[in-house]
Amino acid sequence: MSGSVLAVDIGGTKFAVALVGREGEILRVRRTATPPGGDAHTLWRTLDSLIDALLTEPAEIEGVGVGCGGPMTWPEGEVSPINMPGWRAFPLRARLAERFPGVPVRVHNDAVCLAVAEHWRGAGRGSENMLGMVVSTGVGGGLVLGGRLIDGGSGNAGHVGHVVVEPGGPVCGCGARGCLEAVARGPALAAWALGRGWQPGSAVRDVPDGEAAPYVEAATASGRQLALDAAAGDRLALAAMDRAGRALGLAVAAAVNLCDLDLVTVGGGLSQAGRLLFDPLEATLGEHTRMGFARRARVVPAALGQDAGLVGAAALVLAESRYWSH
Amino acid sequence: MSGSVLAVDIGGTKFAVALVGREGEILRVRRTATPPGGDAHTLWRTLDSLIDALLTEPAEIEGVGVGCGGPMTWPEGEVSPINMPGWRAFPLRARLAERFPGVPVRVHNDAVCLAVAEHWRGAGRGSENMLGMVVSTGVGGGLVLGGRLIDGGSGNAGHVGHVVVEPGGPVCGCGARGCLEAVARGPALAAWALGRGWQPGSAVRDVPDGEAAPYVEAATASGRQLALDAAAGDRLALAAMDRAGRALGLAVAAAVNLCDLDLVTVGGGLSQAGRLLFDPLEATLGEHTRMGFARRARVVPAALGQDAGLVGAAALVLAESRYWSH
Incomplete structure (x- = not known):
């Protein structure tokens, strides 16, 4: 499974991660409930394990796109999602960049990712x-x-x-x-x-x-x-x-x-x-x-369903000329 | 006077034309009252003569930028300024392009030109x-x-x-x-x-x-x-x-x-x-x-005075990478 992007969708009720192909197709996806009241470490571990569960076979990851609830600092990707008190100024982009060195890791607002998904594929x-x-x-x-x-x-x-x-x-x-x-x-x-x-x-x-x-x-x-x-x-x-x-x-x-x-x-x-x-x-x-x-x-x-956030997050990498300015 | 741009500012009370240098400086300017109730031909003759009065010496015109009251078709530059009933779907851009062949002639909304002027030089x-x-x-x-x-x-x-x-x-x-x-x-x-x-x-x-x-x-x-x-x-x-x-x-x-x-x-x-x-x-x-x-x-x-419209119109040509997309 070469040449795909890891998409991450972080919400107050659910985390989702997926491998997304060049045309925005979801190749494989894993979802889990957001741990209620989780502290910063618990939330990160949940995401990290979910990515482990997704990447059971070797995959060449060309980049990581993330949609997350705001507010956040951008493009730094330090997130403080209103409905996830456990993350306040959490360095989500930096942590993902440590796990996936050498490829672009890009974080944007979840609503922005939904809009991008509708524009790109919806x-x-x-x-x-x-x-x-x-x-x-x-x-x-x-x-x-x-x-x-x-x-x-x-x-x-x-x-x-x-x-x-x-x-x-x-x-x-x-x-x-x-x-x-x-x-x-x-x-x-x-x-x-x-x-x-x-x-x-x-x-x-x-x-x-x-x-x-x-x-x-x-x-x-x-x-x-x-x-x-x-x-x-x-x-x-x-x-x-x-x-x-x-x-x-x-x-x-x-x-x-x-x-x-x-x-x-x-x-x-x-x-x-x-x-x-x-x-x-x-x-x-x-x-x-x-x-x-x-x-x-x-x-x-809107035309896309529950995967819209993942598709938009992937577009931050896969269609960067249109969706990533920085 | 080489390497300057002709700027045109068309308003309901006044027409203004200027030669504008690379940094947005007004090199020479001419103004006249808008002929009240003028028909299409009268309005054009007024503008054409005003340009004659400006260009008494040979000048190398690198382009023409125009701010005009809306509505208009854009980027075609057929103008129908609300307060100038004599011009309805008047081909202002095309007429100026006939007079200044071989160089860009660009028309935009007058309020847009004021905003451009403030961004560029104000x-x-x-x-x-x-x-x-x-x-x-x-x-x-x-x-x-x-x-x-x-x-x-x-x-x-x-x-x-x-x-x-x-x-x-x-x-x-x-x-x-x-x-x-x-x-x-x-x-x-x-x-x-x-x-x-x-x-x-x-x-x-x-x-x-x-x-x-x-x-x-x-x-x-x-x-x-x-x-x-x-x-x-x-x-x-x-x-x-x-x-x-x-x-x-x-x-x-x-x-x-x-x-x-x-x-x-x-x-x-x-x-x-x-x-x-x-x-x-x-x-x-x-x-x-x-x-x-x-x-x-x-x-x-806003920082610029009565020449703002001319400065913004000139910027459509002089700073086209930022102010002209078409």
Whole structure:
């Protein structure tokens, strides 16, 4: 198995590692649950062992690409994932570079990797100017402009979740008021609906089905339940989807007008709601993209499933001319 | 005079042409008033004659850079400036290319040229990730990311004036509601203050002084008068500046969070209000850029004066590796 890249996807619920071929195909993959409450050493050992389990045969590794929850220093790759308190300024890139000397080891934000994956091999193929979004327990994204990943000054470009959509609105995890994420992330939407009398599951019960729904690991049960109830016609769940769609529409419009985008892809648990989310999103986007150039922008569901993070991480190495600037 | 570039700045009130040297220095300049209500032929003759008046000595023109009001097709350079009805789909680039065969002729949005000028030779020097804004009769801008001008899919990146800052707010010229431009452009602010009882000039009279204040040609008397009255302590004029500053702060925060910017430059008539505008702008920006990476972004006044448009237009040719992608 020569000429492949090791891809690593570090999330709050799951670690995944894979060997990825030149065209982005997953050759072999291993997953494990993130050790809850693990300290820095435990988390590293879990990852290190998972890589051992993947590399049971000799493999020529040409490079390592990593997607990890933020914040992090970039391109240094010292990570402090919000939902993994055991890693604070953990030198993830350096540790992987020790294990894989002589090849590039590149770490980027997990939402950025999802956007890269959609651009490289998913719903964004052929677009030169797109925003790839993920709407789940948080709202993140990545920007591709002029056919290249935009990093911004500190590797943090794409934080569309912190565009203000409701001035004076609910407080966000970041401390500001009225961010898109504060309104449209699954738990916030569920709380909003509960506060108005929503009875979760009264329309239809969410039974985990064991199937690998796209990004399912990042979706909250409450957000999924809300989407299911909305699909079953629950009035409050529908109102919550409308609220999320309108908030997303305002933030997407800001990105389209500011960056002259062709395309926006939306993935993550909440996007599973389909037209119930995309209809109000597109209506609001249409109201706020009235100039000729902005009208062409389309919003589509993300196309890749649970392997998207791995594909995007691999692209940091396999398609570096487009996705790695440093 | 060998090795210089012809720069052209086409505005609703004024045409300017200049010979610009390699470092962005203006070697010679000619200006004339835009013929009011001029048809396509009259407008072209005015520009053509102005170039004649500039090129009285033989000059080796290495290229032509043009800034013009939008909209336009890009990079084709067929222009339809909103405030010059005589030009609709006028082939400005093609006509200049006929006059200057064999050298590059490049046309871009006037607000983009101002941003390029600030990045190349003004307040944005050294920043790799900036938004250059102009707040005047309209609100426009240009984006530089990773050290390069971002064009977007149709040459329209930088339209920060159409980020929504007041959902359900006033109707914008573009047809949408609550755009930054609908709130913060000079005439909108003046109308807002007048509707609340502002008596223009009761605090201090705006006497045109003939001095070349930066971007003065683009500022409206009403916006300038508002700034003067605010400086003199007029309560309603101050409230208008506060309103503009807060709206600008929300849109700038969206750009900073989405694009991970180091710097935002603000020019145009309204920026003459100084601290009265920048204080509420910075306060609002601070409230909405709470993540570590976003806190570093600074907002500064544009540094270049009335020649900025010419300097930016020249840079499309003189510094093409950074400012011309096509």
